[in-house]
Amino acid sequence: MIFDELAGPLVEELNITDRFSDVEAIEALSPDEKQAFFDDLLQGCTRCYACRNACPLCYCPTCFVDESRPQWVGKTNDPVDVKTYHLLRAFHDAGRCTDCGACEAACPMGIKMRFLTRKSIKDCVDRYGWETGMRLEDRPALDRFRLNDPQEFIR
Ligand code: SF4
Numbered sequence: 001m002i003f004d005e006l007a008g009p010l011v012e013e014l015n016i017t018d019r020f021s022d023v024e025a026i027e028a029l030s031p032d033e034k035q036a037f038f039d040d041l042l043q044g045c046t047r048c049y050a051c052r053n054a055c056p057l058c059y060c061p062t063c064f065v066d067e068s069r070p071q072w073v074g075k076t077n078d079p080v081d082v083k084t085y086h087l088l089r090a091f092h093d094a095g096r097c098t099d100c101g102a103c104e105a106a107c108p109m110g111i112k113m114r115f116l117t118r119k120s121i122k123d124c125v126d127r128y129g130w131e132t133g134m135r136l137e138d139r140p141a142l143d144r145f146r147l148n149d150p151q152e153f154i155r
């Protein structure tokens with residue numbers, strides 16, 4: 001634990017063994033069931049962007065959702081536009097999200113969008129051993145590339 005000033009007594013770390021059980025439950029669903037789950041999860045989204053505005057990671061001078069040249073994502077409440085916004089945001093935050101919960105706390109519609117960001121956290125831990133905010137000397141998992149990456153897509 002690293003801090004400049006500690007407000008209150010030191011809290012003992014929890015020993016959580018099933019940390020990603022919520023994500024694993026969704027991973028176990030069939031593709032159709034996943035589609036239905038996320039359709040239902042995001043159906044009330046009004047595109048108010050309170051989740052984006054509350055997120056400590058969102059500091060781009062112009063957010064991709066506000067760009068018009070080029071327009072990266074449609075600006076309507078059409079389900080495809082809504083899902084595109086949430087998926088792009090989740091990928092954009094991957095490797096940097098600390099699961100602070102500010103996005104969900106800010107949502108006036110009670111949408112649990114951390115189901116998306118927590119999947120990216122789990123994948124960063126599983127695939128890269130990367131835990132956001134725990135190593136000052138390293139770059140985030142998806143913040144770099146290697147020319148000798150063994151996967152084909154990089155060539
Ligand atoms: S949980 Fe992640 S995406 Fe949500 S506000 Fe915190 S850092 Fe941002």
Ligand code: SF4
Nearest residue numbers: 045046048049051107
């Ligand atoms: S705060 Fe809630 S309603 Fe607003 S854009 Fe985010 S998920 Fe949608």
